[in-house]
Amino acid sequence: MTYQPTLEFAQKLDQDDPLRDYRNRFYIPETADGQPSIYLCGNSLGLQPRTVEAYVQQELEDWAKLGVEGHFRARRPWMPYHELLTPAAARLVGALPEEVVVMNSLTVNLHLMMVSFYRPVPGRYKIVMEANGFPSDQYAVKSQLQYHGFAPDEALLEFPLRENEVLHRTEDMVQFLEEHGAEIALVLLGGVNYYTGQAFDIPAIAEAARRRGCMIGLDLAHAAGNLPLQLHDWQIDFAVWCSYKYLNSGPGGIAGCFVHQRHLQERENPRFAGWWGQNKQTRFLMGPEFDPIPTAEGWQLSNPPILLLAALRASLDIFDEAGMDRLRQKSVKLTGYLEHLIRRVGPDKVQIITPGHPEARGCQLSLVIGDEGRRVFEQLTERGVICDWREPDVIRIAPVPLYNSFEDVYHFARILGELVQGAP
Numbered sequence: 078m079t080y081q082p083t084l085e086f087a088q089k090l091d092q093d094d095p096l097r098d099y100r101n102r103f104y105i106p107e108t109a110d111g112q113p114s115i116y117l118c119g120n121s122l123g124l125q126p127r128t129v130e131a132y133v134q135q136e137l138e139d140w141a142k143l144g145v146e147g148h149f150r151a152r153r154p155w156m157p158y159h160e161l162l163t164p165a166a167a168r169l170v171g172a173l174p175e176e177v178v179v180m181n182s183l184t185v186n187l188h189l190m191m192v193s194f195y196r197p198v199p200g201r202y203k204i205v206m207e208a209n210g211f212p213s214d215q216y217a218v219k220s221q222l223q224y225h226g227f228a229p230d231e232a233l234l235e236f237p238l239r240e241n242e243v244l245h246r247t248e249d250m251v252q253f254l255e256e257h258g259a260e261i262a263l264v265l266l267g268g269v270n271y272y273t274g275q276a277f278d279i280p281a282i283a284e285a286a287r288r289r290g291c292m293i294g295l296d297l298a299h300a301a302g303n304l305p306l307q308l309h310d311w312q313i314d315f316a317v318w319c320s321y322k323y324l325n326s327g328p329g330g331i332a333g334c335f336v337h338q339r340h341l342q343e344r345e346n347p348r349f350a351g352w353w354g355q356n357k358q359t360r361f362l363m364g365p366e367f368d369p370i371p372t373a374e375g376w377q378l379s380n381p382p383i384l385l386l387a388a389l390r391a392s393l394d395i396f397d398e399a400g401m402d403r404l405r406q407k408s409v410k411l412t413g414y415l416e417h418l419i420r421r422v423g424p425d426k427v428q429i430i431t432p433g434h435p436e437a438r439g440c441q442l443s444l445v446i447g448d449e450g451r452r453v454f455e456q457l458t459e460r461g462v463i464c465d466w467r468e469p470d471v472i473r474i475a476p477v478p479l480y481n482s483f484e485d486v487y488h489f490a491r492i493l494g495e496l497v498q499g500a501p
């Protein structure tokens with residue numbers, strides 16, 4: 078497609094966009110003077126679907142009317158409420174329904190998964206992660222290593238980057254696993270790196286990990302709802318994701334967790350248990366023996382927060398309707414247009430560190446504007462653009478296909494151009 082840098086062209090793309098009406102299903106935050114902002118921060122917190130209120134309100138009403146009886150008599154009984162989200166969540170990540178459960182928050186799920194699937198043995202106890210990974214994941218991994226008695230300095234590896242490069246090369250990652258795989262117990266990778274926006278070639282890396290006998294787990298915080306995923310077919314061992322970014326479930330929303338089918342019947346791995354993971358037939362007999370549900374639900378600890386589930390359900394219903402494939406098609410175009418316009422601003426002024434190939438990224442582009450980065454970011458904010466800043470020097474821009482328009486992207490690039498030229 079040949080893009081043109083004009084408002085008319087952007088508006089034409091919006092008119093031709095089969096998903097354009099989805100924007101109206103969301104609240105778009107306003108600037109101080111009451112104009113819709115240019116919201117390009119769905120990678121950090123997705124916007125609120127207008128339907129969330131009704132979904133949550135229904136549970137508040139049933140709680141008011143029924144009290145504890147809502148567990149069985151609510152219009153959507155709370156006892157099995159989380160099951161309502163499973164099919165849509167499974168479709169989103171390419172999993173069988175039994176492989177997926179919605180529960181807790183991302184980091185909690187990451188710990189629960191490492192308890193079961195980080196199984197160090199003498200000679201094979203290391204964990205390898207991407208360079209520049211999300212600091213919280215590093216804290217989680219280091220604390221797991223320490224818990225097992227290993228020194229993070231020695232037991233935590235990073236896939237090496239080539240000199241002066243910020244992106245990983247698949248062939249280097251595969252090569253690294255070929256060389257060091259025998260001592261690696263777990264490969265833990267972001268689906269999309271939060272900083273650079275790089276989407277990894279997960280099937281290739283998963284295959285290399287498997288060949289060398291390593292477990293592979295994924296943090297899909299920036300991939301779920303952003304890229305089509307095939308966790309089952311890729312034979313990923315486990316994955317976790319939060320839902321408040323691309324999945325629009327609201328601040329602190331409830332997270333997702335995937336356990337591959339081949340692990341569901343295993344009883345030899347340890348796991349941290351709680352009553353909600355207990356066989357549903359015997360859960361309320363309150364017996365002393367833990368008999369886990371033979372699905373991903375067997376990792377649940379507590380009875381889940383229904384109000385959070387209701388908010389996420391509103392959003393997943395929209396995803397199901399729009400369809401991840403159509404969203405991805407639009408996303409490739411939208412981000413491609415953003416890239417085209419930013420390049421016109423001038424590569425000497427704005428550097429895009431995210432890969433140029435659509436297969437190697439989701440919707441986010443990460444921009445480096447040298448010494449001026451912080452100033453430009455602050456002025457973008459003053460001009461009604463909502464995006465985010467990541468230390469030390471990156472502005473992250475994420476046009477989200479559900480609610481961003483080509484016109485949003487056009488105006489963003491126009492304002493960016495003005496700011497980096499230093500003109501008003």
Ligand SMILES: *Cc1c(COP(=O)(O)O)cnc(C)c1O
Pocket residue numbers: 182183184185211213214267271296298299319
């Ligand atoms: C956003 C994000 C998290 C957030 O973790 P929470 O437990 O939901 O606070 C974790 N990892 C990555 C890579 C993220 O981008």
